[in-house]
Amino acid sequence: MPPGTPYNSFVLPYRIRVDEFSDSYKNSESYVKPLLHLLSHTHADHINGLAAKSFGYKVICSNDAKEMLLRHEVYAERALHENDMRAVVKRTFAHLKVDPWIQPDGTKFYHGSRDLLFALPLNTPTPFELNALETVTITLIDANHCPGAVMFLIQGDKGAILHTGDFRAEPWFLDTLSRNPFLQPYIPAENVPAVAEAEGPITYQPLEAIHLDTASLLSTLKVPTKEQAVTGLIELIALFPPTTYFFINSWTWGYEDILKAIANTFHCKIHVDRYKHSIYSHVSDPFLRSIFTCDPSSTRFHACERFDRCDIVSVEDYNYGNEPAPLSKVGKKVVYVNPIPMSESKWEMYLTSVKRQMNDGENVDSLLVALSRHSPLPELMSFVSLFRPRKVIPNTLIPALHGLDWACMKIMFADCVFNDPEAPSAYHDTEGIVDYNGPASDELDYNDGDVSFKNLMGGTQALQD
DNA sequence: GCGATCAGAT
DNA sequence: CACATCTGATCGC
Numbered sequence: 001m002p003p004g005t006p007y008n009s010f011v012l013p014y015r016i017r018v019d020e021f022s023d024s025y026k027n028s029e030s031y032v033k034p035l036l037h038l039l040s041h042t043h044a045d046h047i048n049g050l051a052a053k054s055f056g057y058k059v060i061c062s063n064d065a066k067e068m069l070l071r072h073e074v075y076a077e078r079a080l081h082e083n084d085m086r087a088v089v090k091r092t093f094a095h096l097k098v099d100p101w102i103q104p105d106g107t108k109f110y111h112g113s114r115d116l117l118f119a120l121p122l123n124t125p126t127p128f129e130l131n132a133l134e135t136v137t138i139t140l141i142d143a144n145h146c147p148g149a150v151m152f153l154i155q156g157d158k159g160a161i162l163h164t165g166d167f168r169a170e171p172w173f174l175d176t177l178s179r180n181p182f183l184q185p186y187i188p189a190e191n192v193p194a195v196a197e198a199e200g201p202i203t204y205q206p207l208e209a210i211h212l213d214t215a216s217l218l219s220t221l222k223v224p225t226k227e228q229a230v231t232g233l234i235e236l237i238a239l240f241p242p243t244t245y246f247f248i249n250s251w252t253w254g255y256e257d258i259l260k261a262i263a264n265t266f267h268c269k270i271h272v273d274r275y276k277h278s279i280y281s282h283v284s285d286p287f288l289r290s291i292f293t294c295d296p297s298s299t300r301f302h303a304c305e306r307f308d309r310c311d312i313v314s315v316e317d318y319n320y321g322n323e324p325a326p327l328s329k330v331g332k333k334v335v336y337v338n339p340i341p342m343s344e345s346k347w348e349m350y351l352t353s354v355k356r357q358m359n360d361g362e363n364v365d366s367l368l369v370a371l372s373r374h375s376p377l378p379e380l381m382s383f384v385s386l387f388r389p390r391k392v393i394p395n396t397l398i399p400a401l402h403g404l405d406w407a408c409m410k411i412m413f414a415d416c417v418f419n420d421p422e423a424p425s426a427y428h429d430t431e432g433i434v435d436y437n438g439p440a441s442d443e444l445d446y447n448d449g450d451v452s453f454k455n456l457m458g459g460t461q462a463l464q465d
Numbered sequence: 466g467c468g469a470t471c472a473g474a475t
Numbered sequence: 476c477a478c479a480t481c482t483g484a485t486c487g488c
Contacts, residue, residue, distance in 0.1 A: 002478080022470075044479055052469070075481080215478065252479055340476050368476085 002045040004397035006406070010034070011211060013158045014136060018211070019165065021059070022049030035130040036060065038138070039117075040165025041149035042068045043252065051092050058118050059096070060128070062140055064148030066119040067282040068253070069093045075307070078275050082308060089275075122150065125182060139182050143167040144226075145213075145373055146254035147283045153182060159208035160186060162387065164395065166213045169375045169383035170225045178386060191386050206418035207389035212380060214394040217409065219376035221343040226371055228344070230261040232351045233337070233369040237262070239358045245332045247313040248303045253279075254373040255339050256288055262301050263291035271296045271312070273305040335365055342370035377412070384416040391417060 001009045001019045009020035010032070017034035039061040040046060047069070049055060061069070072092045080086040096116045101109040120126055125139045136156035143149040145166045152163040162183075167173075177183055178192055186207045224232075237246065248258055248270070259270050264287075272280065272292045280292050293299060296310035304310050311329040328334045342350070347370040357364055375383065384392055392413045397405050 044481090046479095049470085054469095251477090338476070342476095374478085 001048065002396045004399045005395060006393060006397065008032075011038075011152075011154060011161055011163055011209075014134075014154060014156060014161070015130060016136070016154065018152065018163055019046040020048055021055055021057075022052070023054070035134075036128055036136070038152055038163070039065055039069075040143065040152065040163070041065055041146055041253075042072060043146065043166065043254075046166070047072075047093075050096070053095050055096075056116070058116055060118050060120060060138060060140075060152075062122065062148045062150045063119040064283050065150070066117040066148075068148050068279055069117065070097055071278050071282065073275055078273075078305065079308065082274075082305075123180065123182060125153075125155070141177070141180065141183070144170065144173050146252075147256060147279075147285070147288070149254075160205070161209045161211065162186070162207050162389070163211040164213045164383075166215065166374060166395075168226065168373055169379045171382075172225070172227075174382060174386050183387075186387055186389075188388055207387055209391045209393050210384060210387060210389045211393045211395055212384065213374055214380075214396055214405075214409070215374040216341070216372070216376040217380065217394065217405065218398075219341070220378070221341065221376045222345075222378050223341060223372045223376055224344045224347050224370050226257045229339075229347065229369050229371040230257050232347060233258065233367065234261055234265050236351065236354055236358075236367055237335075237337075238265075239355065240335065240364075242300070243333065245300045245313055245328065245334045246302065246337055247309060247334055248301065248337045249306055249339065250303045251306050255371065258337070258339065258369060258371060259301075259303055260287060260291060266301070268299045268301060269293040271299050271302045271304055271310065273308070275305070276303065333365075335367055337367045337369060339369045339371040341372040341374075341376075342368065344370075346370070381413065381416050384413055388416065388418040 005020065009017050011018060015032060015035040016038060017036070018038045019040050021037060034057070037057050037059045039050075039059050041062075042065050050059070050069075070091065070093055073089050074092055077086065077090045077092075081089045096114075098113050098115075100113040103109070120138065120140050122140050122142055125137045127135050127137050129135050134156065136154055139153040139155075140150040141153060143151045143165050145168055149165055149167070151165055151167060154161045154163065175193075178187055184192055185202050185205055188204050189202075192202075246262075248255070248262070250256075250259065262268075263270055270292050272294065274294060277292055277294050281289055283289055296302065296304065296312045302310065302313045304313070312332060313334045314329050315327070315334055350368060350370070354364060354367065392409065394406055394409060397403065
């Protein structure tokens with residue numbers, strides 16, 4: 001996890017750790033050995049510690065995340081390969097899956113072989129034995145963040161917890177969740193669509209906690225849906241003559257909606273580099289698999305290596321001032337498309353303003369697209385209100401705020417959580433476990449987000465192996 | 466001495 | 476731009 005994750009990235013009270021694989025605190029007195037590791041998706045800040053050759057535990061993730069992780073290459077390695085300085089590119093996580101040796105006669109030797117990545121299909125509850133005494137059921141649910149990204153529903157004797165990983169909780173996403181039979185027990189009846197509960201009434205039981213994607217917690221913007229963003233961009237692209245080429249700055253996984261919409265609207269493929277092609281040709285979405293080409297001359301639309309673009313969209317040195325629009329090495333006019341978070345109202349104004357510029361014959365050589373991969377506060381509140389969990393725990397905090405963001409968060413979500421002191425809680429009924437509610441005011445400023453981890457586990461003695 | 470890991474800037 | 480990535484410093488065997 002990025003810096004500032006509470007409880008050392010554990011999903012308390014379970015000894016399950018999410019998106020954090022480093023051992024760096026093993027000599028600290030608050031060390032607790034995880035019994036299960038979960039990986040929500042493969043962005044670099046969620047795979048900390050996994051590249052260590054010494055990592056040797058099973059990791060639960062989606063099929064797409066597994067494929068993406070095993071093919072993961074860092075930029076430096078890709079650049080060396082491209083310049084013929086390295087014949088075989090180092091795959092950062094190759095050590096997580098070592099295939100058996102196969103002799104010419106077909107005999108397999110399993111010694112030293114392993115496959116630590118335990119891929120689960122989506123929406124398929126699967127039991128995992130943490131130890132002789134405790135079993136949990138894990139269900140993966142698509143997170144609408146990037147290929148392979150999932151949320152985790154964790155069910156066990158200490159109650160049910162939903163960990164969102166990184167996600168974008170748009171209205172359609174909430175609607176889909178409210179119809180998910182595995183989540184319905186944790187959604188108040190008034191939030192479940194009538195048609196979805198035709199199977200009969202389900203007794204509502206609040207989630208013990210939601211671990212929430214707080215990357216954009218402090219953004220109060222009402223942002224357009226991904227569909228609104230993509231539709232607007234398509235309208236703008238359609239205003240350019242077919243001789244114009246486009247470079248889409250999809251600099252990290254998660255901008256595929258843009259690429260899919262372009263391929264679908266203009267009936268063409270998207271040029272990507274060898275690395276992106278190797279990843280995209282192994283994802284489960286059949287349409288996403290089908291829209292890419294490695295032939296740069298076959299399309300106007302490019303999403304190739306951003307620091308090593310193909311000649312078609314690579315622009316010669318810029319002449320600043322009132323020079324004509326820059327042309328690429330092969331003389332094409334290239335428009336640069338950059339995804340950024342932007343409010344719905346600003347997006348509408350932007351669309352109007354670019355359409356006017358195009359209409360007036362002004363030169364436009366870059367476009368923005370208002371696509372957010374994280375939910376800002378209004379969407380987070382709608383999401384939490386759908387479930388009314390007992391508490392909300394941030395996936396990340398801003399270390400410099402020393403827990404103030406968490407303190408604020410409790411107030412911001414006060415009207416979105418379940419608050420009935422009479423209702424029994426599996427967690428509170430568990431003997432000998434101390435309740436946790438985020439930082440007490442006298443703990444602020446001291447903990448860097450690692451709030452009373454030892455106390456919260458009821459002391460670490462009994463938990464260490 | 467070098468790879469692994471961390472922390473901060475962009 | 477953004478908030479994932481890269482770079483250079485530091486750690487540790």
